[in-house]
Amino acid sequence: MLQFVQDIMNYEFLQKALFTSIMVGILCGVIGSFIILRGMALMGDAISHAILPGVAISFMLGINYFYGAVLMGIITALGIGFVTQNSRIKSDSSIGIVFSAFFALGILLLMKAQTAVDLSQILFGNVLSVRSSDMWLTLIIGVVVLLFVFIFYKEFLITTFDPIISKSYGIPTKLVHYGLMVLLTLVTVASLQTVGVILVVAMLITPAATAYLLTNRLSTMIFLSAFFGAVSSVLGLYFSFKYNLTSGAVIVLVATALFILAFLFAPQQGIIWRSLRSNKKKVSY
Amino acid sequence: MEKAIEINNLHVSYYGKEVIQDISFSLGKGKLIGIIGPNGAGKSTMMKAILGLIPKDYGEVKIHGKEIKTMRKNIAYVPQRSDLDWDFPINVIDTVLLGTYPQLGLFRRPGKKEKKWARECLEKVGMEKFAKHQIGELSGGQQQRVFLARALAQRAEMFFLDEPFVGIDVASEQTIINILKQLRDEGKTVFVIHHDLSKVEDYFDDLILINKKLIQSGPVRDVFQRETMTRAYQTNFPFMNMEVGV
Numbered sequence: 001m002l003q004f005v006q007d008i009m010n011y012e013f014l015q016k017a018l019f020t021s022i023m024v025g026i027l028c029g030v031i032g033s034f035i036i037l038r039g040m041a042l043m044g045d046a047i048s049h050a051i052l053p054g055v056a057i058s059f060m061l062g063i064n065y066f067y068g069a070v071l072m073g074i075i076t077a078l079g080i081g082f083v084t085q086n087s088r089i090k091s092d093s094s095i096g097i098v099f100s101a102f103f104a105l106g107i108l109l110l111m112k113a114q115t116a117v118d119l120s121q122i123l124f125g126n127v128l129s130v131r132s133s134d135m136w137l138t139l140i141i142g143v144v145v146l147l148f149v150f151i152f153y154k155e156f157l158i159t160t161f162d163p164i165i166s167k168s169y170g171i172p173t174k175l176v177h178y179g180l181m182v183l184l185t186l187v188t189v190a191s192l193q194t195v196g197v198i199l200v201v202a203m204l205i206t207p208a209a210t211a212y213l214l215t216n217r218l219s220t221m222i223f224l225s226a227f228f229g230a231v232s233s234v235l236g237l238y239f240s241f242k243y244n245l246t247s248g249a250v251i252v253l254v255a256t257a258l259f260i261l262a263f264l265f266a267p268q269q270g271i272i273w274r275s276l277r278s279n280k281k282k283v284s285y
Numbered sequence: 286m287e288k289a290i291e292i293n294n295l296h297v298s299y300y301g302k303e304v305i306q307d308i309s310f311s312l313g314k315g316k317l318i319g320i321i322g323p324n325g326a327g328k329s330t331m332m333k334a335i336l337g338l339i340p341k342d343y344g345e346v347k348i349h350g351k352e353i354k355t356m357r358k359n360i361a362y363v364p365q366r367s368d369l370d371w372d373f374p375i376n377v378i379d380t381v382l383l384g385t386y387p388q389l390g391l392f393r394r395p396g397k398k399e400k401k402w403a404r405e406c407l408e409k410v411g412m413e414k415f416a417k418h419q420i421g422e423l424s425g426g427q428q429q430r431v432f433l434a435r436a437l438a439q440r441a442e443m444f445f446l447d448e449p450f451v452g453i454d455v456a457s458e459q460t461i462i463n464i465l466k467q468l469r470d471e472g473k474t475v476f477v478i479h480h481d482l483s484k485v486e487d488y489f490d491d492l493i494l495i496n497k498k499l500i501q502s503g504p505v506r507d508v509f510q511r512e513t514m515t516r517a518y519q520t521n522f523p524f525m526n527m528e529v530g531v
Contacts, residue, residue: 037373157375158386161370164338165362167338170358212374216374217374218374
């Protein structure tokens with residue numbers, strides 16, 4: 001570990017990787033908290049997959065993949081909403097239809113593009129190859145996303161907890177929903193380099209789910225979730241660097257390990273204390 | 286006397302079926318008003334349409350002579366308890382605090398003043414001991430009292446409650462009806478969707494009796510009659526011979 005700290009001091013690429021992955025961990029943790037409480041985990045998965053054609057087209061046009069990806073994310077969110085609202089098809093099915101179509105299209109386009117883009121890098125991420133421009137992009141996205149969540153915390157809280165009451169207060173719940181989708185897309189794009197398209201969903205839901213088991217306050221949950229996200233990223237980066245493993249996969253497994261710990265040992269929700277408590281109850285009867 | 290609410294020609298459809306047909310009524314301020322009718326009569330739908338939560342086909346809704354959109358701050362709504370995530374990470378006092386949001390507007394956050402007020406509202410419904418409990422830990426009646434506290438926190442002029450007494454204990458029902466009567470005495474207008482006909486005369490000043498269409502609206506003694514009730518429920522009300530003495 002000491003060696004790792006020293007390497008970080010010495011190598012600029014490691015500093016960039018560390019900074020980017022911490023930022024991504026925090027962002028995924030924050031947005032993920034809202035995603036899991038709204039029951040939209042599948043939506044997170046969908047958007048992360050569906051941005052692939054956007055990435056491909058951006059490369060073809062020679063622009064930053066950010067623009068294409070964000071545009072595709074928004075089209076996906078709108079498309080899914082459109083299919084759900086205008087047919088008898090339920091939302092999980094329309095999510096499946098829309099995102100797999102876009103993902104398939106993205107694969108073909110990337111193959112055709114035959115640029116320097118490495119498909120596997122987009123799919124699985126490679127945090128050690130983060131460039132300065134990616135790092136700044138992540139920082140800007142991070143500031144924008146966190147600022148939005150901070151300013152509209154009240155609105156995010158109430159529309160997530162009680163959409164009916166939110167409507168009766170005159171809060172534009174649909175606008176908040178699509179706003180959150182845009183933030184989700186931004187976070188997904190920022191996560192491309194570290195964990196890749198396929199595993200973004202894990203970064204969105206696993207740290208948030210871990211935090212959810214530990215607290216009964218949304219604000220605490222968001223901070224804990226961001227913390228777990230960042231810790232997973234740092235530890236994941238360490239193992240990835242030390243043993244030359246794919247960063248995305250390692251980060252996700254670290255996040256999962258934290259989840260399992262909470263699942264077993266969380267004071268209120270952990271299964272061990274819960275089974276102890278229910279045994280006690282049985283004895284006292 | 287200024288009308289609290291005026292409904293003209295209200296029509297509402299749900300999935301292409303007309304659920305509310307041509308309902309019109311107007312009622313004065315400072316009343317405790319029961320909305321009654323058989324299952325499927327469209328009571329909840331009508332309330333949601335009045336509140337602008339679902340679109341109406343046509344018709345006019347005026348609250349204190351104004352459009353609902355401009356009156357939202359002054360209207361508190363307590364929906365049916367059913368579709369909420371009871372595992373949501375929020376405790377009782379923070380739930381009540383949500384009621385201060387409409388007055389706060391977009392960018393302000395609840396501060397000391399709002400928190401103190403939320404606590405006072407919680408005391409009114411007798412739930413202050415549970416302030417730090419997660420909402421899912423409460424019984425049905427306790428939850429309903431918390432949601433009433435949230436409505437109180439809104440400092441509204443008008444209250445709409447959808448079946449507030451369903452599945453709750455007697456003590457909670459008593460607490461809630463007392464608070465509603467107190468609100469009425471302070472000059473607020475309170476609408477309650479209700480289905481326990483045995484309490485109607487104790488609880489309400491006015492009634493709106495509907496079954497898709499308006500059967501009748503007005504003071505309880507005029508509406509709560511065997512003839513009108515039979516028309517609404519399409520069944521005989523032998524018990525009313527005893528209770529109302531028609």
